[in-house]
Amino acid sequence: MGHPSHPHHRSFVTGGHRAARPARQSPQRPSRRVRPILLCAHWRAGRGKILGFIFAAFIFENPLPALAAPSWGDPAKTLRVVLDNDVTGFDPAATQDVYSSAIELRIFDALYVWDYLARPYRLVPGLAAAMPHISPDGRTWTIRLKQGIYFARDAAFGGKRRELTAQDFVYSWKRVVDPRTQSPSVDLLEGKLVGLDAEIAKARAGGRFDYDTEIEGLKALDRYTLQLTLVEPDYTFLKYLFNPPLRVVAREVIEKYGDGTGRTMDHPVGTGPYRLKEWRRGQKVVLEANPDYREEYFPEAPSDADTATKAMAAAMKGRRLPQIGTIDVAIIEESNPRLLAFDRGDLDVLDVRYDLALKVADEAGRLRPAYASRGVRLERATELALAYSYFNMEDLIVGGYTPEKVALRRAICAAYDVNEEIRVIRQGQGMPATQPIPPDVEGHISLHKATSAYNPSLARALLDRFGYKDRDGAGYRALADGEALVLHMASEPDQTARLFDELWQRNLQAVGIKVEFLKQRWPDLFKAAHAGQLQFWELGLTGGIADYYMQQFYGPSAGAANLSRFRNADFDALFRQSRQVASAEERTRLYGKMIEIIDAYNPWCPNAFRISNTVVAPWVAGYKKNAYYTFQPWQFLDLDVARQKAGK
Numbered sequence: 001m002g003h004p005s006h007p008h009h010r011s012f013v014t015g016g017h018r019a020a021r022p023a024r025q026s027p028q029r030p031s032r033r034v035r036p037i038l039l040c041a042h043w044r045a046g047r048g049k050i051l052g053f054i055f056a057a058f059i060f061e062n063p064l065p066a067l068a069a070p071s072w073g074d075p076a077k078t079l080r081v082v083l084d085n086d087v088t089g090f091d092p093a094a095t096q097d098v099y100s101s102a103i104e105l106r107i108f109d110a111l112y113v114w115d116y117l118a119r120p121y122r123l124v125p126g127l128a129a130a131m132p133h134i135s136p137d138g139r140t141w142t143i144r145l146k147q148g149i150y151f152a153r154d155a156a157f158g159g160k161r162r163e164l165t166a167q168d169f170v171y172s173w174k175r176v177v178d179p180r181t182q183s184p185s186v187d188l189l190e191g192k193l194v195g196l197d198a199e200i201a202k203a204r205a206g207g208r209f210d211y212d213t214e215i216e217g218l219k220a221l222d223r224y225t226l227q228l229t230l231v232e233p234d235y236t237f238l239k240y241l242f243n244p245p246l247r248v249v250a251r252e253v254i255e256k257y258g259d260g261t262g263r264t265m266d267h268p269v270g271t272g273p274y275r276l277k278e279w280r281r282g283q284k285v286v287l288e289a290n291p292d293y294r295e296e297y298f299p300e301a302p303s304d305a306d307t308a309t310k311a312m313a314a315a316m317k318g319r320r321l322p323q324i325g326t327i328d329v330a331i332i333e334e335s336n337p338r339l340l341a342f343d344r345g346d347l348d349v350l351d352v353r354y355d356l357a358l359k360v361a362d363e364a365g366r367l368r369p370a371y372a373s374r375g376v377r378l379e380r381a382t383e384l385a386l387a388y389s390y391f392n393m394e395d396l397i398v399g400g401y402t403p404e405k406v407a408l409r410r411a412i413c414a415a416y417d418v419n420e421e422i423r424v425i426r427q428g429q430g431m432p433a434t435q436p437i438p439p440d441v442e443g444h445i446s447l448h449k450a451t452s453a454y455n456p457s458l459a460r461a462l463l464d465r466f467g468y469k470d471r472d473g474a475g476y477r478a479l480a481d482g483e484a485l486v487l488h489m490a491s492e493p494d495q496t497a498r499l500f501d502e503l504w505q506r507n508l509q510a511v512g513i514k515v516e517f518l519k520q521r522w523p524d525l526f527k528a529a530h531a532g533q534l535q536f537w538e539l540g541l542t543g544g545i546a547d548y549y550m551q552q553f554y555g556p557s558a559g560a561a562n563l564s565r566f567r568n569a570d571f572d573a574l575f576r577q578s579r580q581v582a583s584a585e586e587r588t589r590l591y592g593k594m595i596e597i598i599d600a601y602n603p604w605c606p607n608a609f610r611i612s613n614t615v616v617a618p619w620v621a622g623y624k625k626n627a628y629y630t631f632q633p634w635q636f637l638d639l640d641v642a643r644q645k646a647g648k
Contacts, residue, residue, distance in 0.1 A: 072320035073289030077639045079620075080348050081632060082330045082338050085522055086282050089265025092244035093175045096184040097526065098542055101244045102631040103285055103329070108247035108270035111143060111169070111226075112238065114544075114628035116636055117309055118302045121544065121628055123238065127164065127248065127271070129224075138233030138582065145224040150292040152275045156252040161292065164248065164271055166220035171211060171251045173218055174199075178209040180262050184530060185245035187557040192237070193217030194229040211251075234579040236547035236587075242628075273322040273635040287327040287634075296321045298622060298636060309624060316622045316638065323622075323638040333494060345647035348620050348639070349632045352613045354429035355496060360615055363428060367615075374648065375618030379625035383612045384438055386549065387430070389413075389538040389605040390564040397479070398487070398535055399565075404466040404480070406602055411459040411468075412487065412536075413452035413605035415511045416504060422608055425499050429613065433606035435595050436549040440627070442584055443546030443591045450606055451599040459511045470512055477512040487515040490525050490537040500538065529563050537563075538607065544628050546591060550575055553598055566603040619643035 070076075087100040092108050095101065113126040125131065127149060133142040149164040151157070176183045177190055177200050191197060194217030203209035217229040230237070240246060250269060257267040268276050271294075274287040297320055301313035332338045335353040339360075342350040352360050360368055360378065367378040391409050393399040398409060422430045434450040437443045463469070467480040477485045489504060491497045501517055508515045518525075518534070528534050541549060551557050554575045555567040571594055578590040598604070614632065616623050619640040626633060 070325075072323055073291070073293075073325050074323060075289075075325040077324040077641055078326040078328055079324045079634055079637060079639060080328045080330070080346060081634070082332050082341065082347055082350065083285070083631075084331075084333055084335070084338065084353070086331050087279070087285060088523060088526075089263070090268035090276060090279075091263045091265050092247050092249070093172070093181050093183045093185065094261075094263040094265060095244070097522075103276075103287070104244040104247065104268070104270075105272075105629075106274040106287060106327070106635060107268045107272045107276065108244065108249065109149070109164075109272045110243075110247050111145075111241045113242055114626065115302075116299055116626055116629075116633060117305060117313060117624060119305070119309075121626075123242070126242075132238065138235065138580070139230045141228040141230070141237075142221075143226045143228070145226065146294075147224055149271050149294055151250050151253075151271050152269050152290045152292050154253060154269045156250065156256040156269065162250060162252070165223050166226040167223075168248050168250060169226050170215075170218055170220050172248045173246060174209065174211055174215075175249070175254065175262070176245050178211075178262065179204050180207075180209060182261055183245065184560055185243075187551065187554075187560045188240055188243070188245055191556065192230055192234060194231055232576075232580055233582075235582050236545060236579050239545045239547075274327060277326070283331055285329040285331070287329070289322055289325050293322070312622065312624060316636075319622075319638060322635040324634065327634050335496070342615060342617075345617070345644075348617045348644065349623065349637075350615050351631065352615055353496075354426040354610065355499075356427075357429045357611075357613050358427045361613060371615065377616040377618070377623070379614050379616065379623070381612050381625050381627050382438070382440055383542065383610045384441055384544040384627045385540055385542040385610050386433055386436060386438055386606070387538070387540045387608040387610060388433065388436075389416075389536060389607060390552075391603055392532060392535050392563075393565045393567070393603050394532055395535045397485070401601060404468075406600075407462045407466040408468060409602040409605075410452050411462040411511065412508065412513065413602065414455045414459040414462070415507045415513065416605060416607075417454045417507055418607050419454060421500070421503060425496075425503065426608065426610070429611040430608040431611075433609050435606065436552060436598070437546045437591065438549075438609050441544055441546050441549070443550075443588050445588070445592050445595060448592070448595060452602060452605060456507070456511055463511065463513075468512075475509075475512060476514045485513060487513055488535040489515055489517050490528070490534045491517045491519055492522055492525065493519045504538075530559060532559060532565060539563075540610075546587070547579065550578070550591060550594055553594070553603065564603045566598075566601070568597055568601065571597045617644070618648065 083099050083102065085099050087103055088095050088097050089100060090103060090107065092104045095104070110126045111128045112123045115122050115124045127145055129144040129146045145164065145166055151162045151164065173189055175181050176188065177186050177196060189196060190200060193215065195215040196217055199210065199213060199215055219227055221227050248271065253267070253269040254262060254264055257264045266279065273290055273293050275290045277288040278286040297318060298313065298316040301310045332341065335356050338350060339352065339356050341347045360371055362368065365380055367376065391398045399405065418432045422428065422432065432450065435445055435448050463477055468477045468485055470476060471478045471482060479485050487508065491501050505515050525534065525537065529537060541552065551561045553566045553571060554562055555572045558565040558567065574590050574594045578587045581587055614625055621638040621640070622636050623632065
């Protein structure tokens with residue numbers, strides 16, 4: 001999966017959405033037979049966030065004096081977690097920030113998911129009954145769905161249970177490319193499926209997407225069989241099927257609750273383990289167990305798993321998912337209050353942002369004694385993530401492809417001390433980024449060196465050579481025409497962002513570049529970035545797919561995944577070619593050529609690959625850090641309620 005995010009945190013937010021309606025619940029009456037039912041509720045790319053819960057109700061045919069303890073989705077169990085930014089909404093076709101995605105991953109289901117316990121990571125069937133059958137030419141994919149999967153109950157279904165069908169995926173994916181929806185993820189499908197682009201063009205011309213027209217490349221062969229016909233082979237496409245935009249929604253829900261653009265940002269209804277119970281914007285999100293969630297159990301450990309994983313899987317064996325009835329997600333933007341809440345016992349699991357990492361672990365990554373003595377567990381991992389700064393290639397000052405513009409961008413990157421960022425601000429929780437693809441993602445070029453590494457002498461030389469000089473002796477450089485050279489950098493109004501601002505300002509001033517900061521909240525900056533209104537911004541990407549990172553420079557994705565609006569015909573050709581080869585080794589070779597082009601034009605500054613730390617309270621069971629789950633995998637966890645209440 002891939003999500004843009006806050007460079008200092010792990011997500012982004014957009015504003016202007018309505019408050020969420022509480023999820024509807026059907027009252028249940030006791031009876032003699034018992035049937036458990038669950039009733040549920042890209043970060044800023046370089047700097048660092050979470051979601052999901054469950055509770056069970058029971059249907060009884062004849063009254064009983066007391067109810068048996070629920071075996072899953074227990075309403076007595078509440079997992080308390082935190083996000084460092086609010087969500088933008090809960091429509092997977094309309095959102096792209098990591099915070100919204102964290103919630104959507106628990107409400108909406110995917111065809112394929114990342115195995116929770118397997119290492120190295122692997123995709124396994126989710127809603128699909130098996131891995132796809134792919135034709136010899138790589139273009140026709142046939143996917144059989146599991147039967148008996150139901151959407152969470154909702155008034156949109158007229159009081160009836162609503163089974164998932166292959167046609168639901170056809171509808172859901174058409175929504176992603178419908179111009180009316182204005183999805184930021186249209187590039188996931190546009191240009192990929194036979195006949196789809198023609199329907200998109202008709203919709204753009206006529207103002208309406210025809211959802212009832214059959215598309216050759218996207219159709220349901222029968223109730224449970226989805227067939228995709230690709231324009232050309234794309235062996236990277238499978239991994240994208242985990243991502244929220246390609247998860248399934250029901251047409252009845254969209255048509256009942258959609259706004260003027262057809263978005264349902266505050267009334268999500270999916271087939272996943274949780275559903276939305278409450279959303280207090282800027283304060284909290286509450287999820288509850290989906291009473292119609294299918295029968296699934298904690299996964300078995302792979303035969304080659306380590307001892308700790310096997311022991312955990314044995315302890316969780318036979319527990320139906322999800323175990324926890326309610327997920328209470330607080331919105332706390334500053335990192336200090338989040339850690340204090342965990343220390344008080346008010347949070348059960350916490351991803352500790354880099355700025356406080358040394359409070360919980362020492363320089364060697366060992367848990368501090370104060371936490372170890374309480375039974376707290378620490379898990380660390382290199383994130384499948386990248387912190388970087390991008391230039392708007394259409395901007396009159398920093399954009400363009402001429403030598404003097406390339407030199408200016410390279411000088412700006414070379415002026416910035418990434419090592420100080422990692423050492424001081426990130427407290428050692430990272431390493432300098434050398435390329436778009438993170439180290440543990442297939443396609444990473446292990447020996448590649450960054451062309452824009454910290455080198456203030458080189459920065460000054462480049463600026464001097466290409467005419468960016470201090471013409472009035474005031475200490476700041478000017479453009480060749482004498483106009484002042486001022487870099488406008490987007491930034492958020494929080495304490496962590498100020499630390500990054502200060503470092504950028506100090507480093508750029510040392511080479512004679514004046515910088516001014518555009519201070520806005522994350523949702524507004526994210527919206528402006530897609531509109532091409534920012535000149536320079538530091539953010540981040542999360543995802544375990546090399547193709548996703550390289551797409552940030554793919555011309556046809558300009559304004560969507562490609563925020564820098566970089567365009568290069570040779571890069572685009574290599575990008576398309578990389579998708580068509582089945583060999584991972586050959587793709588990596590092509591990625592190397594693409595990185596050379598990026599290095600030549602410098603549309604960005606690679607900053608840091610991040611290290612993530614998570615502390616887990618002693619009463620939480622079933623947790624294993626999985627880099628593909630951006631936030632803790634709530635649906636796999638369980639709680640010892642007595643220990644939780646006692647705080648030990």
